[in-house]
Amino acid sequence: MGRYIFRRLGFYLIAAWASLTLNFVIPRLAPGDPASAMFARFKGKVQPEAMTALKAAFGFTDAPLYSQYFTYLKHLLQGDLGMSYAYFPARVTEVIGTGLMWTVALAGVAVIISFALGSFLGVLAAWNRGGWLDSGLSPALAFLGAFPYFWLAMLALYLFGFVLGWFPLRHAYGHDMEPGLTFAFAADVARHAVLPAASIVVATLGGWMLGMRNTMVTTLGTDSIRLAHARGLPPRQVMLRYAARNALLPNVTSFGMAVGFVLSGSLLTEIVFSYPGTGYLLILAVRNQDYPLMQGLFLVITLAVLAANFAVDLICLWLDPRTRAHA
Amino acid sequence: MHDSLRSLLRHRKAAVGGSLLLFFLLLALVGPWFVMDPSELVGRPHQPPSSAHWFGTTGQGQDVLAQTVVGARETLAVGFAVGALVTLVGALVGVTAGYLGRRVDDVLSLTTNVFLVIPGMPLAIVLGAYLPSGPLRMVAVLTVAGWAWNARVFRAESLALRGRDFVSAAVVTGESHARIVSRELLPNMASLLGSSFIGNTLYAVGAQVGLEFLGLGDVSAVTWGTNLYWAGNDAALLTRSWWIFVPTGLGIALVGFALTLVSSAIDELTNPALRVHKPAPLPRGTTLPVHVDRPAPGVLLSVQDLCIDYATEKGASRVVDTVSFDLAPGEVFGLAGESGSGKSTIGSALLGLLPSSARVTQGRILFNGMDVTALEGAGLRAFRWRQVSMVFQSAMSALNPVLTLGEQFHDTLAAHGRVSRTASYARARELLGMVGLSPDLVTAYPHQLSGGMRQRVGIALALALEPRLVIMDEPTTALDVVVQKELLQRMLELKQRLGFAILFITHDLPLLLALSDRVGILQGGKLVEVNTSEGLRTGARHPYTQLLLSSFPHLVAGDVSVTPHPPAVSELSVARPSTRIAAIPGGHR
Numbered sequence: 001m002g003r004y005i006f007r008r009l010g011f012y013l014i015a016a017w018a019s020l021t022l023n024f025v026i027p028r029l030a031p032g033d034p035a036s037a038m039f040a041r042f043k044g045k046v047q048p049e050a051m052t053a054l055k056a057a058f059g060f061t062d063a064p065l066y067s068q069y070f071t072y073l074k075h076l077l078q079g080d081l082g083m084s085y086a087y088f089p090a091r092v093t094e095v096i097g098t099g100l101m102w103t104v105a106l107a108g109v110a111v112i113i114s115f116a117l118g119s120f121l122g123v124l125a126a127w128n129r130g131g132w133l134d135s136g137l138s139p140a141l142a143f144l145g146a147f148p149y150f151w152l153a154m155l156a157l158y159l160f161g162f163v164l165g166w167f168p169l170r171h172a173y174g175h176d177m178e179p180g181l182t183f184a185f186a187a188d189v190a191r192h193a194v195l196p197a198a199s200i201v202v203a204t205l206g207g208w209m210l211g212m213r214n215t216m217v218t219t220l221g222t223d224s225i226r227l228a229h230a231r232g233l234p235p236r237q238v239m240l241r242y243a244a245r246n247a248l249l250p251n252v253t254s255f256g257m258a259v260g261f262v263l264s265g266s267l268l269t270e271i272v273f274s275y276p277g278t279g280y281l282l283i284l285a286v287r288n289q290d291y292p293l294m295q296g297l298f299l300v301i302t303l304a305v306l307a308a309n310f311a312v313d314l315i316c317l318w319l320d321p322r323t324r325a326h327a
Numbered sequence: 328m329h330d331s332l333r334s335l336l337r338h339r340k341a342a343v344g345g346s347l348l349l350f351f352l353l354l355a356l357v358g359p360w361f362v363m364d365p366s367e368l369v370g371r372p373h374q375p376p377s378s379a380h381w382f383g384t385t386g387q388g389q390d391v392l393a394q395t396v397v398g399a400r401e402t403l404a405v406g407f408a409v410g411a412l413v414t415l416v417g418a419l420v421g422v423t424a425g426y427l428g429r430r431v432d433d434v435l436s437l438t439t440n441v442f443l444v445i446p447g448m449p450l451a452i453v454l455g456a457y458l459p460s461g462p463l464r465m466v467a468v469l470t471v472a473g474w475a476w477n478a479r480v481f482r483a484e485s486l487a488l489r490g491r492d493f494v495s496a497a498v499v500t501g502e503s504h505a506r507i508v509s510r511e512l513l514p515n516m517a518s519l520l521g522s523s524f525i526g527n528t529l530y531a532v533g534a535q536v537g538l539e540f541l542g543l544g545d546v547s548a549v550t551w552g553t554n555l556y557w558a559g560n561d562a563a564l565l566t567r568s569w570w571i572f573v574p575t576g577l578g579i580a581l582v583g584f585a586l587t588l589v590s591s592a593i594d595e596l597t598n599p600a601l602r603v604h605k606p607a608p609l610p611r612g613t614t615l616p617v618h619v620d621r622p623a624p625g626v627l628l629s630v631q632d633l634c635i636d637y638a639t640e641k642g643a644s645r646v647v648d649t650v651s652f653d654l655a656p657g658e659v660f661g662l663a664g665e666s667g668s669g670k671s672t673i674g675s676a677l678l679g680l681l682p683s684s685a686r687v688t689q690g691r692i693l694f695n696g697m698d699v700t701a702l703e704g705a706g707l708r709a710f711r712w713r714q715v716s717m718v719f720q721s722a723m724s725a726l727n728p729v730l731t732l733g734e735q736f737h738d739t740l741a742a743h744g745r746v747s748r749t750a751s752y753a754r755a756r757e758l759l760g761m762v763g764l765s766p767d768l769v770t771a772y773p774h775q776l777s778g779g780m781r782q783r784v785g786i787a788l789a790l791a792l793e794p795r796l797v798i799m800d801e802p803t804t805a806l807d808v809v810v811q812k813e814l815l816q817r818m819l820e821l822k823q824r825l826g827f828a829i830l831f832i833t834h835d836l837p838l839l840l841a842l843s844d845r846v847g848i849l850q851g852g853k854l855v856e857v858n859t860s861e862g863l864r865t866g867a868r869h870p871y872t873q874l875l876l877s878s879f880p881h882l883v884a885g886d887v888s889v890t891p892h893p894p895a896v897s898e899l900s901v902a903r904p905s906t907r908i909a910a911i912p913g914g915h916r
Contacts, residue, residue, distance in 0.1 A: 015441045022445070026457055146583030148536050151555065151576040158564050223725040230678050231739045231788070232711035241738070242727050249729075257443065257476075264448025268537050272559075282449065283541050286456045298453045305446045321729055321772040 004323070008313050012306045019302040023295050024072050028065070081296035086288040092296035095281065100300055102172050103277030106193055107266040110200035114262075115255055117201070118208025123244045125209065126216035138213065141206030149265035153199040153272040160195060167195045170274040196273045200266050211254060216247040249320050256312030260305040267301075338596065344588025351582050355399040362393040365549045372561075373568045383570035386561025394554050395574045402551040403582070405462060405535055409469045410528030414520065416470060417477020417527075422516075424478070425485030426508060436482065442475035451534065455543040465544060469534050477523055484519055488512055518597050525590040529583055536579055551575045627795060627828055628654040628677070632690035635672055635681065646672050648852040649690065656795065659822070659829045661839035661860075663875070664849030670832045673849075674798045676700070677830070678715055679707045694796070713743050716789040718782070720801035725785065726773040732759070732784055733769035739791050758787040763817055779810035786818060790825065798830045803838075815842065836875050840864055848872045 063071070075082070081092035125134040144152070161169045168174065173188045219225065220243055228242040267279025274280060278297050285294040317323055363369055366389060374384040382391035424435035451472040458464045488494055488511075497507045513520075538544055539552020546553055558572040635647035647669040654660045664670045675681050677692060679702055692699040694714060702710055719725045727735055736755035740746045746754075756766035762783040773781055782802060789797050799818075803811040819842070822829060833839060839846050840860045847857040848871060856869040867873050 011437075011440065012444075014437065015444050018441045019445050022450070023453075026453060029457075142587055143580065143584050146587060147576060147580040148533055148540070148555075150537065150540055151572070151579065154555075154559070154564065154572055155576070158567075158569055162564055162567060223719050223721045224727050226680055227717075227719055227725040228727070228738075230680055230711055230717050231742060232708040232713065233738055233742045234708070237738065237742070241730070245729055246727065260444060260446035264446050264537075267448055268540065271541065282452060286452060287542065289456075291456075294453060294456060298449045301449045302445050306444055309444050319729070322774045 004317065005314070008310060012310050015306055016303060019299065019306075020073070020076060021069075023299050024069055027291065027295070076299075081299070082292040084285075084290055084293040084296075086284065086290040086293060092293050095293060096278065096296055096300050099276060099278045099281040099297075100304065102275060103263075103266070103270065103279065103301075104304065106172075106196055106270070106275060106277060107200065107263050109193070110197040110266065111204070111259070111262050113197070114201040114204045115208050118205045119212040119244075119248065119251060121205070122209040122212025122214075123216055123239065123247070125213045126220060126247075127239050127243075129217065134213070138206070138209060141209055143206075144202055145204065145206035147203065148268070149200060149203045150268035150272050152203050153196060153269045156195050156199045157272060168192050172276050192273075192275075196266075196269050196275055200262070200269055203265065204262055207258075208251070208255075212244075212247060212251050215250050216243060219243050219247040249316065252312060252316050252319060256309045256316075259308045259312070263301065263305060338592045340588045340595070341592035344585045344592060347581055347585035348589065351399060351403065351578070351585070354396060355403045358396040359400060362396045363390045365389060365393040365397040373566050373571075375568075376570055382574050383568070385557060385571050386563060386566070386568065387557070391571055391574060394549055395551075395578055397549045398551040398554050398575060399578060401462065401548060402532060402535065402579075405465055405469075405550075406528050406532040406582075409466055409473070409531035409535070410524050412466065412470050413473045413477060413527040413531065414524045416474040417479075417523065418481045418516075418520065420474070420478040421481025421483075422485045422508060422512060425482040426489055426504070426512065428486075428489070432482075435478070439475045439478040439482070443479060447472040447534065448537065451538055452541065452543060455538060460545050462545070462548075465535055465538065468538070469531055473527065473530055473534065477527065480519070480523065481516070484516055485512055488515055518593060522590045522593040522597075525586050525593070529586040529590070532579065532582060532586075551579055625655050626653045627656045627658075627695060628830075629693040630673070630690070631693065633673065633676065633687065633692060634689035635669070635676060636686055636688045638684045638686070643688075646685070646852050647676070650849075650852075650854045651690075652847050652854060652857055654796070654828055654830060657822075657826050657828050658845070659831060659843045661843035661846040662830065662832045662849060663834065663836045663839050663846055665834055668849040669852040670849050671800055674717065674800045674830065674832050677796075677798060678711055678717060709743070712739065712789075712794060713792045714794055715796045715798065716792065716794040717798040717800060718785045718789050718802045720804055726781060728773055731770050731772055736769070736788065736791060739788060743792055754791065755787075758791055759784070761790070761821065762787045763813075779806055779814065782806060782810075782814060783817070786814070786821075790821065790827075793825060794827060796828045796830060798832065800832045801834070804833070804835075848875065 079093060081096070084090050084092050084095050087095050121133065121137065125131070125138055128134060147155075157169065160166045168191060172192050173179065173185065174192075177185055177188050179185060224246070225238060225243055228238045233242070267277070267282060269275070270277045270279035271283050278301055282294060282297045282301075284290070285297060368388040369390050370380055370384045370388050372384060372386050372388040374380060374388075376383045380390050380392065382395065385391055385394065420435055420439065424432040424439070451468045454468045454471060455464060458467065494507065494511050497511050502510075535544070535550075536552040536555065539546075539550055540555045540559070542556055544550060544552050544556070546556060554575045555572055558568075558575075561571070563569070563571040630650060630652050633647055633650045634645060636643040636645050638644075646667075650669075650673065652660070662670045662673065672681070672685065675685075676687060677694075677699060679699060681687070687700045690700075694710075697710075699710065726732075730738075733752045733755050736758065737746070737748055737751035740751045740754060752769055755769045759768055760766050764780060764783050764787070768776070768780075768784075773784075776784065785802070803814060806814065818829075831839060831842060836846075836848075840863065843860050845857065845859050846863055847854050848863075848869065849855070850871045856863070856867065856872045858867070863872065863876070867876055
């Protein structure tokens, strides 16, 4: 078991190193020297001496590539992602810090609700195969799932924000609110999160439901379920403890793989709602050609996804005694 | 191949999805010639749908209908191009890794898995921000961000195929790698290539629209993504101009839905288990109330004129045909027959375990005078296991892998009366001891046990409620000879002690003759002969029974089972291992 965790950890370290390196390589491979373009924007704002220092801080020097690479790694290890151009002179880490919190909260809550609800619906659909849930709701949700997340977000914002006025139109909390650990602030944050979270849930629910339904159908055909029925176990117990519990395993694995995908979608949703998470920051960074912020965000989002994947691995380990033994 | 194409056309999902897709392809291809110039400012901005502009105008005064139709063209072109490219790259990497294996696989798999966990959209955004604008940028960015998933799927598939005999044969005969891959592997991946291409196109359309919405496409081109980008920029929501973003969104969703339908149709055709069967409803002979006859003396189970039909797409098919037999308390009754003779179906019917596509259309199964076929719900559940239990052929896979043995015993006991976990565990330990296993295994998981041990657990579980009849459905087929013998010996000892009756179902006639008091021979769903083991061995009357017996010459020739260690056994065990059971003392009475 320890060995398994160790191996997974090793894999995520390699993946993290690969994304760090990608992050280093992409700007340097790009045609047209975006590095100079980036520093051109600092011109006039900072003293020439400061400019040299800045370039050094970002690792763009005349030094050979490998030494630039090591400088870059050294800075990263010190937790230094450089300075944001758009939010100059704020450091990239400061800008990302708050954004990451909002993204993790919004996408995290939405993804967990969607996975839990979708899996449960999938269990019911497979259990009552051919029933209204299976033949009615699944295709309807599959159809909803075919809309881009951000388009559903636009529609939700249009209907419930602009036309009906039930929910706030943008941001994570009202401008008149004082952020703090008060009930009023929490309620306001929740009110702002309803539409973005709901549009993510609606867009992804069908996928989870279908995935769970299909593994559940396969599980229901196994002898372990026939034996459970033969023993006279109550149907609910057979459905949940014998079928769903086993069908859940492959779905948790695919949940891990989908985390990055769902996060990608939720980044777009943030943009529709001007929700101050990493997605919104990322697109602002792209529009302002704020390369240090953009790359810092890419790195932080990637590391967050890697961490989520590792967490899912641990959950699988906990759920399945077989991997626990072989690991 | 032709067959699968034909069934694809007949499939409802495929038909709906295919026609939708065809519609949009035609729209993208010829539509642009029938609408206005999508970029030209043809009216006042933010105009709702009217006769002049069916879908209204954009925030700049362009025709929304024209933008929607023209937008389909580049969106679908890029979508299909990226779909094909991603499939190609994924298949290339995956097949190379899976086929060559070893070092190559290690490196490629690691790369694939790394790309799989790096989130695609941020990677695409960062890449896109640095590359020069244009449709090629879109294709490149989406391919880099999306190839990994496919590589993984194709690797798994080629690993599976690599292990198959026909590929191994080709390797042994010294064919070149290229030839094996192109002749043996790829043709067998046709359906996977098809469904991957569809799935990748779906991904490509979605991701492309997302990136363009962010302004990372060519904002001067007319595509579905840029339509939405401009809708956002020109304040479509603020001005309540729903008509600007709704048609494009519907277009994207309908294309996505069509692709999903086609890919799920391909999945269902290649994996029939996922299909929802709607077989023609079967007539129930007569709906009988649960009624209790006075059981005939000395009869525990009475199967009377039992007919069971399976619903198939071609109509009802009779698998059990007017079968009748009685079973006395404490008797061992054997049902012999080849696979498909209906013997297991009878076993299932005794516990009300028939699959939903099968039905008892005639006859009764009286257990202690009570008609089992009319039992339902709580009544059926109370009957199961307490009166009749079953040892499955696959008890090894029939145990729940995620629960300890103790939990599974507890569930069984708790379903038939309130019982504390402590009491259940104590009973489980006792039962495990009874079948010759260590009582400490209550805390073990099924995967920690060998096949023979798991089958013993299956027996212990079957005896948990001390039922009066235990059905054994090929309980030893998957076990090796020594384990088989020990297991059956144990079972017969327990039977002597606890006095339950056994219905033993197997294709192994010699085994049955050694074990059973009486044996019934099933052929094509009909019970062709019932006799005592002794009577069958010496004077089988039905030609089918004679045929079955003559395939085991040693048994007909001499009475193998009376001597504890007959000389013929060692010889027999080579030809047909299971006949060794004939040596069980007391197995034949």
